[in-house]
Amino acid sequence: MTDYLFDKKNKPEGTIVNVGDTVIGKDSFTVIAGPCSAESEEQVMYMARFLKSKGLEIMRASVYKPRTSPYSFQGLGEDGLKLLQQAREETGIRVETEVMDVRLVENTLRYVDMIRIGSRNMQNYDLLKEVGKTRAPVILKRGLSATIDEFLFAAEYVLNEGNPNLVLCERGIRTFEQQAYRNTLDLAAIPVLKSRTHLPVIVDPSHAAGIAYLVTPLSIAAAAIGADGLLVEVHPKPEEALSDREQALSPVQLEHLLSDLRPICKINARQINF
Ligand code: PEP
């Protein structure tokens, strides 16, 4: 049987991915939060300061947006990267953003600490290989309809190029349910991935749910079942968000989520990274 780099037996102690001083994996529980998209200096700086004040060390914000419709907000592009760099310099927060294009990987890494390959690009093999050639921390999201094996083989592409700094992200899969929630969070994937690989596994409850009120219960379930952290969307004014406004938590809702997570992390003997 082929030996794959993702196999748990290659690193039974588990991979730890460092983003600045923050650890993802092992005994930690890491919450990465921030807006779906970077929209303005005011929004980005407000979010960075707020997250820092709550002890969160990594902010998410997309500047290249994979939108279903070409007429929807496409992101601020490089101007957005400059805002992320400003947030990093002024607050010390680490920043994470999505890359969709092989040609933009190198430039994006001039501005951010961590890159994300989104669901729609999980099987973009050239992109996987390109981020695999770097040593940057990478979040790889599960494709909308990807099986566990397809997800793991996508991870193998990154590892095979020599980048060990990989975090898997379960973000819900497409099922027959189209109304009550956006995707179906595959909770079973978390222990399955944790048992088959040595890679940290985080959960994005926001894209799984599509609706803000589901984000907290799904987050709690993910923490309870053994996830290594979360990727959560939060916006200073969710009702004004330029993308994914229905699923964004308000700052107050994020604070409540963090306090709900504390007792679960304690039971699971997880060090809270917030
Ligand atoms: C995102 O996290 O910004 C995103 C677009 O999510 P996904 O790739 O999971 O749809």
Ligand code: MN
């Ligand atoms: Mn989003």
